[in-house]
Amino acid sequence: GESVGLHLxxxxxxxxxxxxxxxxxxxxxxxxxxxxxxxxxxxxxxxIDIRSNMDKRQGQRVTVLLNKTVKHLSLQIAATQPGDSAVYFCAETITGGFKTIFGAGTRLFVKA
Amino acid sequence: EPEVTQTPSHQVTQMGQEVILRCVPISNHLYFYWYRQILGQKVEFLVSFYNNEISEKSEIFDDQFSVERPDGSNFTLKIRSTKLEDSAMYFCASSPRQGTNEKLFFGSGTQLSVL
Known part of the structure; x- marks a missing residue:
């Protein structure tokens, strides 16, 4: 059977x-x-990070988009390189709180 | 560049034994955290610590777990009586500002294996 814990x-x-x-x-x-x-x-x-008063923020080769209406985040990586291969996690927190909660993660494979 | 350091990198223990995982946060940071990651799964919050006391803890952080900042540099996680399901990668993190509205800096982790 499938090992759910190992499936990203x-x-x-x-x-x-x-x-x-x-x-x-x-x-x-x-x-x-x-x-x-x-x-x-x-x-x-x-x-990269973004606060809820913004819907887009750009860094070097990365852009984060936030859609609060549907509670959705995306990370865009331009001109993906082999060194970008990794697992990417989004995380959320509340101002004044004391914990950051991580999402499930996505594994990115970059083919040369 | 300053970094969070964790020791040991690997720890193998027998079920029921006590383990202490050690961390040296970045020196000017005020908030400290422990997270764990079971193989292939997401990073799970365990506990946050500020001003020598626990700020918040998760359901995972039961009475078998404790944290301590015994001196000005170290931050430790103790598991009193380890269980098989405690096997995971444990990450320490620190943050420079009040609250968590600030990015976390993670160490490279301690891989705990409970046999």
């Missing part, structure tokens, strides 16, 4: 293409959202 959504892209990773968050009260990248054997690393 997977996105496979060609090097140089753009990648879009989607995430649905759970708490409508969350007002700060973060994307983390986790490479094999390492802890999550911050990529």
């Amino acid at each position: 959504p997977t996105l496979s892209v060609q090097e140089g293409d753009n990648s879009i990773i989607n995430c649905a968050y759970s708490n409508s009260a969350s007002d700060y959202f973060i994307w983390y990248k986790q490479e094999s054997g390492k802890g999550p690393q911050f990529i």
Whole structure:
């Protein structure tokens, strides 16, 4: 049978293409959202964040889009490179709170 | 660049034994966290710690778990009597500002295997 715990959504892209990773968050009260990248054997690393008063934020090669109406986040990676291969997690938190909650994660494979 | 360091990188223990996982957060950070990740699954919040006390904890963080900041640099997670289901990667994180409206800096984790 399937090992549910080992099944992550997977996105496979060609090097140089753009990648879009989607995430649905759970708490409508969350007002700060973060994307983390986790490479094999390492802890999550911050990529980009966005606050609820914005719907788009751009970084270097990455863009985060926030749709509060449907509680949806996306991470866009431009010109995806082999070094972008990792698991990507969205995370949500509430201002004044003391915990950040992670989503399920998406595994990105970049084919050279 | 400052980083969160965790020791040991791997810990193997027998069921029922106590383990202590150690972390050195980034020096000017005020908030400290423990998360765990069972193989292939998402990163789960365990506990947050500020001003020498627990700020918030999850349902996972039951009476078998405790945290301590024994001195000005270390932050520890103790599991009093380990169970098989405690096997996971444990991540320490720290944050520089009040509250969690600020990104977290993670260590590389301690892989705990309970036999």
